[in-house]
Amino acid sequence: xxxxxxxxxxxxxxxxxxxxxxxxxxxxxxxxxxxxxxxxxxxxxxxxxxxxxxxxxxxxxxxxxxxxxxxxxxxxxxxxxxxxxxxxxxxxxxxxxxxxxxxxxxxxxxxxxxxxxxxxxxxxxxxxxxxxxxxxxxxxxxxxxxxxxxxxxxxxxxxxxxxxxxxxxxxxxxxxxxxxxxxxxxxxxxxxxxxxxxxxxxxxxxxxxxxxxxxxxxxxxxxxxxxxxxxxxxxxxxxxxxxxxxxxxxxxxxxxxxxx
Amino acid sequence: xxxxxxxxxxxxxxxxxxxxxxxxxxxxxxxxxxxxxxxxxxxxxxxxxxxxxxxxxxxxxxxxxxxxxxxxxxxxxxxxxxxxxxxxxxxxxxxxxxxxxxxxxxxxxxxxxxxxxxxxxxxxxxxxxxxxxxxxxxxxxxxxxxxxxxxxxxxxxxxxxxxxxxxxxxxxxxxxxxxxxxxxxxxxxxxxxxxxxxxxxxxxxxxxxxxxxxxxxxxxxxxxxxxxxxxxxxxxxxxxxxxxxxxxxxxxxxxxxxxxxxxxxxxxxxxxxxxxxxxxxxxxxxxxxxxxxxxxxxxxxxx
Numbered sequence: 001x002x003x004x005x006x007x008x009x010x011x012x013x014x015x016x017x018x019x020x021x022x023x024x025x026x027x028x029x030x031x032x033x034x035x036x037x038x039x040x041x042x043x044x045x046x047x048x049x050x051x052x053x054x055x056x057x058x059x060x061x062x063x064x065x066x067x068x069x070x071x072x073x074x075x076x077x078x079x080x081x082x083x084x085x086x087x088x089x090x091x092x093x094x095x096x097x098x099x100x101x102x103x104x105x106x107x108x109x110x111x112x113x114x115x116x117x118x119x120x121x122x123x124x125x126x127x128x129x130x131x132x133x134x135x136x137x138x139x140x141x142x143x144x145x146x147x148x149x150x151x152x153x154x155x156x157x158x159x160x161x162x163x164x165x166x167x168x169x170x171x172x173x174x175x176x177x178x179x180x181x182x183x184x185x186x187x188x189x190x191x192x193x194x195x196x197x198x199x200x201x202x203x204x205x206x207x208x209x210x211x212x213x214x215x216x217x218x219x220x221x222x223x224x225x226x227x228x229x230x231x232x233x234x235x236x237x238x239x240x241x242x243x244x245x246x247x248x249x250x251x252x253x254x255x256x257x258x259x260x
Numbered sequence: 261x262x263x264x265x266x267x268x269x270x271x272x273x274x275x276x277x278x279x280x281x282x283x284x285x286x287x288x289x290x291x292x293x294x295x296x297x298x299x300x301x302x303x304x305x306x307x308x309x310x311x312x313x314x315x316x317x318x319x320x321x322x323x324x325x326x327x328x329x330x331x332x333x334x335x336x337x338x339x340x341x342x343x344x345x346x347x348x349x350x351x352x353x354x355x356x357x358x359x360x361x362x363x364x365x366x367x368x369x370x371x372x373x374x375x376x377x378x379x380x381x382x383x384x385x386x387x388x389x390x391x392x393x394x395x396x397x398x399x400x401x402x403x404x405x406x407x408x409x410x411x412x413x414x415x416x417x418x419x420x421x422x423x424x425x426x427x428x429x430x431x432x433x434x435x436x437x438x439x440x441x442x443x444x445x446x447x448x449x450x451x452x453x454x455x456x457x458x459x460x461x462x463x464x465x466x467x468x469x470x471x472x473x474x475x476x477x478x479x480x481x482x483x484x485x486x487x488x489x490x491x492x493x494x495x496x497x498x499x500x501x502x503x504x505x506x507x508x509x510x511x512x513x514x515x516x517x518x519x520x521x522x523x524x525x526x527x528x529x530x531x532x533x534x535x536x537x538x539x540x541x542x543x544x545x546x547x548x549x550x551x552x553x554x555x556x557x558x559x560x561x562x563x
Contacts, residue, residue, distance in 0.1 A: 007344045009388050009423065014376040027388070028421040030488055031460050037489035039420040039458070042496060046383040054382065084380040087338030087351055088313055127314030156315070198318060 016040070017047050018080050051079045054089045055096060059119045061174035062100070062112060074103055090127055094120065111165030111185045118171045118202060121159040121193040125200045128157035133196040133249035139242070142254070148223030152216045152251040157195035160205075160214050164188050168204040196249025203248055208233030209241050213250060221257040276365040278476075279304055279331045281520020281552055283544035285537045286527055292322050294534040299329070303541060304365060306333035306524050312362075313354045323362065333366035333477065333524065334358060338380070341400045341414070342387040343373030352407050359408045366477050366522060368413040368446045369404065371397065371434065388423035389433040394440075397433075401441040413444040413477050416470075418451035418497035420458055430455075431469040438474040445471065448479035449510050450503065450526075454495040463510055472518045480511055480544060481526035499528040502540060511544070515551035523548060 009027060016022035024040035052075040056063050063071040078099045084092040097116040106112050133155055142150060161167065168189040173180045190210035192203045205213065208229035215225035222242075229236040245251065284304035287295075295305075305326050312319050326332065336355055339347060359367060372384035387393050405411055416434060428436075438445055447470065456463035482501030488494045503511075503525065511523070525540040 009393075009425065010344050010373060010376045010385075013385060014379065014381070017381055024421070027424045028386075029424055030421065030490070031458070031492060033424075034490065036421045038486075039488055039494065042420045042486075042494070043383055043385060047381045050382045084382065085378050087310055087340075087348070087375065087380050087382075089310070089382065090314060126317050127319070128316055130316035130320075157317075195317065198321070 013043075017044055018083070020044065048076060048079060051084070051092070052076060054084075055079075055093050058090070058093050058123055059096065059116050061119055061171050062116050064174045065109065065112060065115065065170070066106070070105070074100070074106065077103070090123055096120070111163065111167050111170055114161065114163035114165055114167035115171045115174070117161045117163075118167055118191050118193065119175075121161050121191070122200050122202060125157040125159060125193050125195040128155075128195060131156050131252045134246055134251040134253055136243070136246050138254060139246060146256065148221060148226075149257050150222045150254050151219055151257040152222070153253045153255070154217040155194060155196070155249055155252050157193075157200070158217060158248075158250040159193045160210050160217070161191040161193065162188075162210050163190065167191065168202065171202060192245070192248055192250065194248045194250055201248065203244070206233075206237070206241065208236035209244070212236065212238075212241055213245055216245070217250070219257075276331060276363060279365045279522050281515075281522065281548040282331075283523050283525065283541040283548060284331075284333060285525045285541050287323075287326055288527075288531050288537075289319070289322055290531065291534040291537070292325065296325060301330070302545075304331040304333055304522060304524075306335050306366070306526075309334050309336040309355055309358055310338050312358055327362055331365035332362055333368065333522070334362065334364040336367075336369040336412075337384070338374050338382075339369045339400075339404065340373045340375040341369050341404070342371050342385075342393070342397055342417075343375060344393070344396055345376070347400055347403055348375065352404065355404070356407045359410075366413060367408065367410065368415055368477060370415045370417065371437075372417050384417060386417060386419045386421060386423070389426040389428045389430060391427065394428075394433055394436050397437055398440045401437065401443050405441065405443065411441075411443050413446040414438070415446040415448050415479065416451050416455075418448070418454040418458075418483075418495075420494065420496075422459060429469070431466060431471070435471045435474075438471055443474075444476040445474040446477045446479060447472070447475045447514065448481070448526075449514060450479065450481040450483055450507050451497060453504070453507050453510060454483050454497050457493055457495045464513070467510065467514060472514065475514075475518055475521055478511065478514065478521055478523040479526050480507060480523060480540075481528075483507075499526050500530040501527075503543075508543070508547075512547050512551075515547055516554070520548040520551045 012025040024036035028036045030036050030039050052072050055075045078096055082095055097113045100106050100116055101113040166185045166187045166189050168191045169183055190205040192205050194201055211232045212225050212229035215228050226238050282303050287305035287307050312323055370384050374381050452463050452466050480503045481499045484496040484498040486494045486496055523544045527537055
């Protein structure tokens with residue numbers, strides 16, 4: 001069999017896997033040469049259901065909020081537009097939050113995409129490279145007049161999600177199995193996601209905290225990061241924010257920005 | 261860090277000695293605490309390689325804890341060995357790193373494909389059995405074995421459809437792969453039973469024709485029942501329940517002919533509490549131990 005023909009079986013088989021309107025490929029059969037029909041549907045079903053389950057495993061709070069039927073319909077729609085391109089399923093669904101934002105049936109849940117962004121960040125933190133977090137003693141050893149020039153190396157598991165909605169509160173309430181009280185979704189909330197050791201934690205950052213943390217994590221020195229945070233939130237408390245980030249395990253080490 | 265000049269140099273050549281006729285189970289993270297509490301036990305654990313391809317975090321901690329006291333079987337699901345396109349080099353490199361890091365007693369993959377062009381379908385898809393696909397599968401297995409510097413075990417599939425273009429039987433195809441590449445075989449007895457029911461052949465005939473002397477691991481699992489368009493029974497390889505009685509019978513026949521080999525109870529969804537899975541493994545161990553005492557040496561390599 002020539003090479004093109006060898007390729008052809010997979011091309012023909014793959015073509016209908018996500019398109020239920022297509023018939024089974026002509027070269028596959030059921031028993032005794034009969035049409036494949038429902039037998040090919042087993043593969044279609046395996047593909048779609050397993051990928052819906054993969055998304056449900058990554059986005060359990062989104063599923064709890066929407067209910068399983070709504071979630072499965074939304075996930076199926078996403079899968080048809082965006083199949084995984086890697087065999088690592090924990091990498092799948094990075095564009096699912098953006099899809100949720102554009103999904104017309106989810107318009108009444110404007111915070112849902114940000115809850116999904118926190119869940120995506122949670123899984124990235126879970127699988128991130130292990131690293132020892134910065135200890136408070138290392139910071140305490142820095143001379144006060146040099147603090148402004150200090151730069152912080154972000155921990156591989158650290159991430160920030162900013163939301164115009166109460167995404168952190170909604171996320172936290174729905175990652176649990178306890179009954180959810182009524183939540184006012186309209187308060188802007190920013191999340192800090194970290195995994196210093198074993199457990200991923202999601203913290204609600206105070207006003208100015210996300211700008212501060214993001215500035216530090218992008219390599220800007222402490223003095224500049226503090227100035228940006230104070231611009232955004234005049235009552236920004238530098239000492240408690242820096243202590244909170246270190247306690248959360250957001251960094252691995254410090255250095256002087258002007259040293260090199 | 262040592263610089264890597266090619267695919268092979270980073271992997272140490274040593275790997276654990278054969279583990280013999282022991283029964284093992286799929287390792288599921290929800291069972292970790294119960295397993296660690298029980299301490300070192302006879303048996304082994306099998307994991308899907310792809311679940312441990314993240315950079316760090318709890319999955320690696322759990323696998324390290326399991327590996328400390330037990331032999332490990334690394335079961336790849338997504339290499340797409342049966343597909344016509346070249347293997348994903350990045351995926352092969354990740355697989356090689358896992359083999360080097362955990363030094364598993366057994367390493368296996370599937371006679372199936374899951375990636376086409378850039379899409380990953382997350383299912384074990386079937387292929388026609390022809391001289392062209394045989395060459396392609398052999399090239400892929402050569403590439404994997406060259407990368408990890410040891411033979412893999414190739415698993416027979418469960419299938420729901422056949423290809424008009426096939427020119428040889430599945431057993432001839434698998435025998436050809438084993439002979440040309442030197443790979444071992446993972447005989448999934450449930451897959452044989454499922455495919456036999458779905459295609460209307462005899463599972464016993466299939467096993468009689470299967471190159472048993474190359475088998476270095478066995479899989480047992482549960483399946484589900486559906487119907488096809490003609491109302492005929494269609495078995496689904498669901499891995500979501502206990503091993504069926506008929507599959508236990510086939511397993512006993514295989515062990516009687518082949519002698520004991522590492523045997524895995526596969527259970528991947530609707531996962532029960534640890535004691536239930538452990539009891540299935542204990543049932544397999546009874547058959548393996550009986551096989552060890554009754555198999556005639558002359559029969560062992562007869563296949």
